[in-house]
Structures are given as C-alpha cells and as structure tokens.
Amino acid sequence: MPETLLDIQKLVFTYKNAEQTLAEVDFAVNVGEFVALVGRNGSGKTTLTRLAMSLIKPASGKITFQGKNTAAMTPADMARSIGYVFQNPDRQIFHDTVAKEVAYGPQQLGFSPEALNQSVAWALRMTGLTELAGSFPRLLSRGQKQKVAIASAIAMQPKMLILDEPTSGQDPWDGHNLMELLNSLNQQGITIILVTHDMELIAKYATRVAVLDRGHKVFDGTPSELFSGSRDIAAWGLIPPTAVVLGQQLSGVNAQNAAELVKRVMSTIKERSEDYA
Numbered sequence: 001m002p003e004t005l006l007d008i009q010k011l012v013f014t015y016k017n018a019e020q021t022l023a024e025v026d027f028a029v030n031v032g033e034f035v036a037l038v039g040r041n042g043s044g045k046t047t048l049t050r051l052a053m054s055l056i057k058p059a060s061g062k063i064t065f066q067g068k069n070t071a072a073m074t075p076a077d078m079a080r081s082i083g084y085v086f087q088n089p090d091r092q093i094f095h096d097t098v099a100k101e102v103a104y105g106p107q108q109l110g111f112s113p114e115a116l117n118q119s120v121a122w123a124l125r126m127t128g129l130t131e132l133a134g135s136f137p138r139l140l141s142r143g144q145k146q147k148v149a150i151a152s153a154i155a156m157q158p159k160m161l162i163l164d165e166p167t168s169g170q171d172p173w174d175g176h177n178l179m180e181l182l183n184s185l186n187q188q189g190i191t192i193i194l195v196t197h198d199m200e201l202i203a204k205y206a207t208r209v210a211v212l213d214r215g216h217k218v219f220d221g222t223p224s225e226l227f228s229g230s231r232d233i234a235a236w237g238l239i240p241p242t243a244v245v246l247g248q249q250l251s252g253v254n255a256q257n258a259a260e261l262v263k264r265v266m267s268t269i270k271e272r273s274e275d276y277a
C-alpha cells in the first residue's frame, strides 16, 4: 500500500468578496510521487498549494499531512514538513550570502550546529551552489536564485517540496537544469508537487497529473492517460506536447521512408507553431 503524505478532502475555499475558488476538491499525494498540478490561469492551483501550506484556511473540508489534521497548524508548523518555492525567487531571498540564506530555515527549526552544517552543505551540493556559497544572492541569475530558493527549502529536510511555476520566465537551459534537479531530489525520496503550464515537462518528468478547471478537479491520472487523445484537454486550456501531437498525426506513415517522415514532422511542427502563435 502506498503511504499517503498529503491528503486533501472535499476542500472548499472562497476569497473574500469573490466567487468560489475551489469546489470540494479531493487531492491525495503519496510518498515518492512527482505530481504536476495543472490548469488554465485562475483555475485555483496556487490557492490549493497555499491551503496545503496553511497560509490560508479552507471554508470547509479537511487537509491531513502524514495522517495529522492541519486545521490548527501554522505556516511555520507546515514548513517543517513541506518546502515551498515561490514562482518569483526574489520573494524569498533576504540574506547577504547564499550560505546564510540556505542556513536560515534549519536554524529557525533548531537544527544542532552539526546537523545545520551537514544539511546546508548537502543542499548546496545538490543544487550545484557550493562554489557560490559566499555570493550575494540578489546578484545571481534568475535560474541561480531559483536554486537558492530550492536549496533553502531542502536544507530543512522536508518530506515534500511544492514549487509554483518554477520554470516560468527561465530560458530553456535553466528550465531543463531545474527539472533535472527536481528529478534527482525526487529520486532521493522527496515527494514533489509542481505547479506548471509546461506540458513538455509534465510528459517527461511527472508520475501523475492533476488538472484543475474553474476550481474543480477534472482529471487525476498519469501523463500518458492525460495525453492519450481520449479527453478533450483543450477544453481545460491545455495543449498537448509536440511529441504527442506528432505521434497521433504520423500514425500510418512508413517509418522506413525517412524523407517522407521528416517532411511530415516539419509540416506538423510548422502548423502547430502557426496555431499557437
């Protein structure tokens, strides 16, 4: 039996003077999963993660973490178990060196000096920041700042990491490096929830995808189920990865005919880029 880490049941949330943002959402995450949380802008993804962190409280419904009800827990309590990485790393960087920044969280949690040193060294090593330990974080590139935010989160030895659109605004190389980092953290046992609009990343890295649409969870399954063509994902504001569209459009092409294959691939890519231009 997989062990449930985060269990969200029948969660309802409404911002003041607004329409209902989340409507009876059920969402459970097991130990070791790499779950993508997707959906069009305003579908409620960030709200759901903020509820999981106890940054806001639901109108009704229940959230448990490792079987414990989080209703009376504060964000500081939740930070012991879940590392949260904001979309904009500038929102969570305050100290004048990378090392001090990464050490702040575990210091607040009361790590012993030895555990603190070990944890900070591990977090810097995992994120490739060891050489930048003495650097001023605000002068780093966006990709490096994002890694500082992740190092700060993992230095607290969380069971789970929640990242809200960490690759948005990054160049493809930084985005790729970041996903490889998340993949290796996941392989080291950290459960991951990734909020993203990037279907290519989901197809490559996620073990499961949950789709929110106007505050309702409308899909929860594997990336291959989501992209199998059996669901109208465009109605949820999602665009399938290029490889999936190619696979669907090229079925029946004789793969031994390389020239024809290349021609069809190129024209499909061109059509898609015109569709979404």
Ligand SMILES: Nc1ncnc2c1ncn2[C@@H]1O[C@H](COP(=O)(O)OP(=O)(O)OP(=O)(O)O)[C@@H](O)[C@H]1O
Binding pocket: 015, 016, 018, 021, 039, 040, 041, 042, 043, 044, 045, 046, 047, 048
């Ligand atoms: N502080 C707030 N007060 C009032 N309404 C809010 C607040 N924050 C978000 N909302 C509204 O709640 C809805 C869900 O927002 P949320 O940020 O959770 O969506 P999202 O799926 O994360 O969107 P995006 O992909 O754009 O980040 C939206 O309609 C948004 O305008």
